[in-house]
Amino acid sequence: MKIGELLGIGNTARVYRWGKTEVIKIFYDQSSAINEAKNAEVINNLKLRAPNYSGLVELEGKIGIVYERIDGPTMLWHIEPTKQSISYNAKLMANLQYEIHNVENKIIPNLKPEITNKVNNSQEISNHEKQIIIDILNFLPDGNTICHYDFHPDNIIISPNGPIIIDWLNLLVGNQEADVTRTSMMIQSHSLPPNAPNWLIHGELREFFNKEYLTEYIKLADMNGGFLERWMIPTLAARIDEMQGEYRQEIKEKLQIRLKK
Numbered sequence: 001m002k003i004g005e006l007l008g009i010g011n012t013a014r015v016y017r018w019g020k021t022e023v024i025k026i027f028y029d030q031s032s033a034i035n036e037a038k039n040a041e042v043i044n045n046l047k048l049r050a051p052n053y054s055g056l057v058e059l060e061g062k063i064g065i066v067y068e069r070i071d072g073p074t075m076l077w078h079i080e081p082t083k084q085s086i087s088y089n090a091k092l093m094a095n096l097q098y099e100i101h102n103v104e105n106k107i108i109p110n111l112k113p114e115i116t117n118k119v120n121n122s123q124e125i126s127n128h129e130k131q132i133i134i135d136i137l138n139f140l141p142d143g144n145t146i147c148h149y150d151f152h153p154d155n156i157i158i159s160p161n162g163p164i165i166i167d168w169l170n171l172l173v174g175n176q177e178a179d180v181t182r183t184s185m186m187i188q189s190h191s192l193p194p195n196a197p198n199w200l201i202h203g204e205l206r207e208f209f210n211k212e213y214l215t216e217y218i219k220l221a222d223m224n225g226g227f228l229e230r231w232m233i234p235t236l237a238a239r240i241d242e243m244q245g246e247y248r249q250e251i252k253e254k255l256q257i258r259l260k261k
């Protein structure tokens, strides 16, 4: 089959049309391709709103993952720059994440070990700080909830058949609090996608999106918001090496402020 039109460019891959009803996701890094393909196989057997995965294809020496094509803009581009639209979509995002967190699974929890590995492998954290962060993480509750762990408005396609969640590179199983903290941290970060919409560049509206999202999730799950600060230290620590330049610096500073408290 011949590769079709370019549909999207992400941080880890490019996505093209593939035949009449599918897309092919071609990764820059081959180990990420293998990882996401493994997750996609697991996801096909769970009741999640995710594109159906059809298999791997080798294309010009690179691995491509073939998925069902989902038409529609991502939530990021679907949101209008009004408080009403931002509030509606922030609440929808909370509901979609809560739905993921309630999907039954039999996967062995891997979230805390994954965060521990990321912290231990970081070039940016001293050994002393690593120990403090891992001690904090060990005290946080386990859990057996599916966590997308990259859950943000650009990974939700608003299709004619309802919202579909894409980009399951992580698929971690652990405590839902960790996943919500990660999403909130990402919304608050100044690292934005290229040509980001105006409402996202506008710090006040981004904060409003974060507040509406958190309030809705906390209400749905009947939780107390105190978990956010408890998880923030390991969440920031695991994020540092995923970022570059000034955004890495931003995350490092947020972590340092909390470690000094």
Ligand SMILES: Nc1ncnc2c1ncn2[C@@H]1O[C@H](COP(=O)(O)OP(=O)(O)OP(=O)(O)O)[C@@H](O)[C@H]1O
Residues within 6 Å of the ligand: 007, 008, 009, 010, 011, 012, 013, 014, 015, 023, 025, 051, 067, 068, 069, 070, 071, 074, 154, 155, 166, 167, 168, 169
């Ligand atoms: N199944 C699909 N159907 C239609 N378009 C898709 C599909 N999967 C991905 N896309 C498009 O490709 C873009 C990039 O996909 P995806 O988010 O999976 O890549 P990524 O490189 O992992 O992204 P990120 O930058 O979030 O790490 C999406 O924003 C979307 O526009």
Ligand SMILES: [Mg+2]
Residues within 6 Å of the ligand: 010, 154, 155, 167
């Ligand atoms: Mg993405």
